[in-house]
Amino acid sequence: MQRDVCTQVEEFLRERHYKLTVPRREVIRILHESHTPLSVQEVYQQLQDIKADIASVYRTINLLCELGVLTRLDFQEKLYRYELSDPFTPHHHHLICKKCGNIENVFEQCLPAGFEEKIRQRSGFAIESHILEFYGVCETCSEQATSDP
Amino acid sequence: MQRDVCTQVEEFLRERHYKLTVPRREVIRILHESHTPLSVQEVYQQLQDIKADIASVYRTINLLCELGVLTRLDFQEKLYRYELSDPFTPHHHHLICKKCGNIENVFEQCLPAGFEEKIRQRSGFAIESHILEFYGVCETCSEQATSDP
DNA sequence: GTGGCTGCAAAAAATTTGCATCTCC
DNA sequence: GGAGATGCAAATTTTTTGCAGCCAC
Numbered sequence: 001m002q003r004d005v006c007t008q009v010e011e012f013l014r015e016r017h018y019k020l021t022v023p024r025r026e027v028i029r030i031l032h033e034s035h036t037p038l039s040v041q042e043v044y045q046q047l048q049d050i051k052a053d054i055a056s057v058y059r060t061i062n063l064l065c066e067l068g069v070l071t072r073l074d075f076q077e078k079l080y081r082y083e084l085s086d087p088f089t090p091h092h093h094h095l096i097c098k099k100c101g102n103i104e105n106v107f108e109q110c111l112p113a114g115f116e117e118k119i120r121q122r123s124g125f126a127i128e129s130h131i132l133e134f135y136g137v138c139e140t141c142s143e144q145a146t147s148d149p
Numbered sequence: 150m151q152r153d154v155c156t157q158v159e160e161f162l163r164e165r166h167y168k169l170t171v172p173r174r175e176v177i178r179i180l181h182e183s184h185t186p187l188s189v190q191e192v193y194q195q196l197q198d199i200k201a202d203i204a205s206v207y208r209t210i211n212l213l214c215e216l217g218v219l220t221r222l223d224f225q226e227k228l229y230r231y232e233l234s235d236p237f238t239p240h241h242h243h244l245i246c247k248k249c250g251n252i253e254n255v256f257e258q259c260l261p262a263g264f265e266e267k268i269r270q271r272s273g274f275a276i277e278s279h280i281l282e283f284y285g286v287c288e289t290c291s292e293q294a295t296s297d298p
Numbered sequence: 299g300t301g302g303c304t305g306c307a308a309a310a311a312a313t314t315t316g317c318a319t320c321t322c323c
Numbered sequence: 324g325g326a327g328a329t330g331c332a333a334a335t336t337t338t339t340t341g342c343a344g345c346c347a348c
Contacts, residue, residue: 072223072225073223074221074222074223074229076221080223095268095272095274095276097274098277104272104274106268106272108271109264109267109268109271111260112261115258116283118258119244119255119258119283122257122258123244123253123255123287123288124287124288124291125244125246125253125283125285125286125287125288126285126286126291127244127283127284127285128247128284128285128286129283129284129285130281130282130283130284131280131281131282131284132279132280132281133279133280134265134268134274134276134278134279135276135277135278135279135280136274136275136276136277136278137274137275137277138272138273138274139272139273139274142273142275
């Protein structure tokens with residue numbers, strides 16, 4: 001059975017001699033428990049009882065991004081969203097509905113084998129990661145569009 | 150021979166009864182002439198002699214994004230970048246070098262045929278567009294890394 | 299001629315920073 | 324005990340907005 005992801009992240013930080021403070025643990029927990037990527041404001045709002053400052057949320061999220069623990073995503077809203085990165089969550093992509101804004105994950109489908117290697121051969125560019133997001137209309141919204149003229 | 154892209158965008162706006170003012174034309178021209186996506190600040194700085202306000206640059210860029218003329222991109226910097234979208238520029242993706250920040254275009258390589266259709270079948274999600282960006286180290290930077298220990 | 303833009307200035311929103319205090323190791 | 328984090332408040336940066344005057348159509 002897989003070890004708890006929060007513990008993994010905490011060990012990752014401990015190994016690098018970062019202190020495991022309450023605000024940091026909470027930010028990690030909130031991001032881990034969320035099924036969709038969260039904005040800074042959303043993380044801050046979910047802190048509730050733990051009275052951490054928004055400056056600490058920013059500092060924690062920036063730190064985790066620099067360390068590669070978090071990936072920052074842009075879904076064409078007026079904010080950034082964050083989620084745990086590849087080592088701490090299964091590799092996946094997103095479907096973003098242009099109508100309702102809902103975000104779904106796609107785990108099954110990724111770039112075909114050799115795709116990045118072909119690019120390296122042509123450009124000499126050594127690819128380490130990619131971001132792939134799909135925009136469209138989700139099933140629910142397209143059904144509504146058909147019934148509501 | 151293909152008609153000038155700036156003219157195409159201008160006609161697109163005219164058809165929708167938007168006025169073709171000097172600031173709008175300039176923003177379109179600057180974005181069209183750039184080989185890489187630009188930030189709002191960069192567009193503003195390139196205006197130089199034409200003394201347009203940065204508020205107008207924001208308004209123009211926001212308008213063009215809403216109309217789908219521009220695509221907003223996030224390369225994990227602390228700003229957004231913009232470039233002309235699909236109908237006004239050939240479909241392509243980007244290689245972003247993590248070391249020097251350089252951005253290259255990839256025109257040749259895109260998602261294989263049927264990729265988006267497979268996702269639709271599994272999720273019911275009707276995909277209209279996608280964003281795909283690659284992060285890694287460009288040829289120049291990886292050569293430097295080998296020689297400089 | 300006039301409605302939609304622009305420039306300007308001011309406001310709002312988002313993010314960062316300085317510093318005294320606190321707390322994790 | 325001490326380095327490093329936090330909270331708070333202030334500063335900075337980014338983006339939006341109100342409004343009078345201007346200009347593309």
